Amino acid sequence: MPKSSGQKLKLLYLRDILLKKTDENHGITAAEIIDSLAEKNIKSERKSLYDDIETLQNYGLDICKTKTNTTKYAVCSRDFEVTELKLLVDAVQSSRFITRKKSIELIEKLEGLVSDYQGKELRRDVYITNRVKGLNEKIYYVVDSLQNAISQNKKISFLYMKWEIGEGSKIVKTARKNGKRYVISPIWLCWDDENYYLVGYDSESQIIKHYRVDKIESVEILDEKREQNKEILEFDGAKYTKKIFSMYGGEELEVTMLVDNSLVGVIADQFGDDIFIVKENENQFRFTAKISISSQFYAWLFGLKGGVKILSPQKVVDGFKAQLDAVSANYFTSE
Structure with missing residues (x-):
């Protein structure tokens, strides 16, 4: 039959x-x-x-x-449990670099990994509308090109965008350096402070820099091989993100700080639990770390409400004082 x-x-x-x-x-x-x-x-x-x-x-x-x-x-069981997918959904929702449209599309694909009943359970927890999200719809393709360049050991060129106030007080996006293309040896892609970053070596400046991926456009993979030097070969992503506060880099200096014992957990979270500390007294300890000095570093210090004091170098102490004076000037005026 x-x-x-x-x-x-x-x-x-x-x-x-x-x-x-x-x-x-x-x-x-x-x-x-x-x-x-x-x-x-x-x-x-x-x-x-x-x-x-x-x-x-x-x-x-x-x-x-x-x-x-x-x-x-x-x-009765699948490759992904609902709890695991909820974590992924949360990560997509909180990612500023993924646009609202792409977030919804990606979450729908995650829902497809479970039953229709479980998909509804995931969907109930989706709150995209009022979250601050990226505007670059092409970010998926940018990330794909960057990953390909890294795997192929090739340099890249791209336009790096910025936001400005244009005509009619509208916020507009324009290319930095008057449209001159950046040429970079890509090293690493990382996620920090709700944004995605490319870390790469700038041959012109001869230093490692980082770039917001959602501000990168028109990526081209070049035929030229990536730079090969000691700094790149010995690059440690974990160490790099420890010293860069929210990816706002500045001059890298060894900074010694005096810290209240109650903040040891905060210090471990930021610098790792393997840092070397020295007992100062019954209530405080000292430690030294390499830090890229920036306004974000000073803002982090300010948020600890006096629990951390910069001991050296003096230029960092003076920089923090200047930041405090600048903020005070907005609220206090001499009569």
Whole structure:
């Protein structure tokens, strides 16, 4: 007897039905599976259906069978648990560099990894509308080009954009350096302070710099190989992000600070728990770290409300005082 139309696709459709319509809390009967297959114009009998389910189990699909008043089948475990996907959804929502449109598209794809019931559970927690999100719709393609350049060991060129106030007080995007293309040896992509960054070596300046990925446009992978020097070969991403406060880099200096003991956790979070500290007294300790001095570093100090004091070098002490004076000038005036 010839097989009915679509039999070659039957196992694939059966797998899709089980993955989308069932989970550990929702099962489906053999009759319901047969009806769902019929919607795909595929005929199935109970005996052959049982054989197909066993085939999928042998393939590795975790299909559970439960008996109450009726017998039901369900996929009881998957590559991703709902809790894991919720973490990924949260990461997408909080990522400023991913646009609102792309965030929604990506979350919908994550929902496709679980059953329809679990997808609704994920969707209830999605709050995109009022979050501050990036505006560069091409960021996926930018990231792909940057990753390809790194894997191919090639230099790149790109336009680096900035925001300005244009005509009619509108905020407009323009290319930095009057449209001159940046030529960089890409080293690393990292995520910091809700933004995505490219770390690369600038041959012209002969230093490692970082760039906001959402401000990068028109990436071209060049034929020229990336720079190879000691600084690049010994680059340590973890150490780099420790010394750069929210990616606002400045002159790198060794800074010694006096810290209240109660803030040891804050210091460990920022600089790592392997830093060398020296007991100053019963209430305080000293430590030294290489830090890129910037307004973000000073803002971090200010947020600790006097619990951290800069001891040296003096130029960093003076820089912090200048920051405090600049802020005070906005609120206090001499009579």
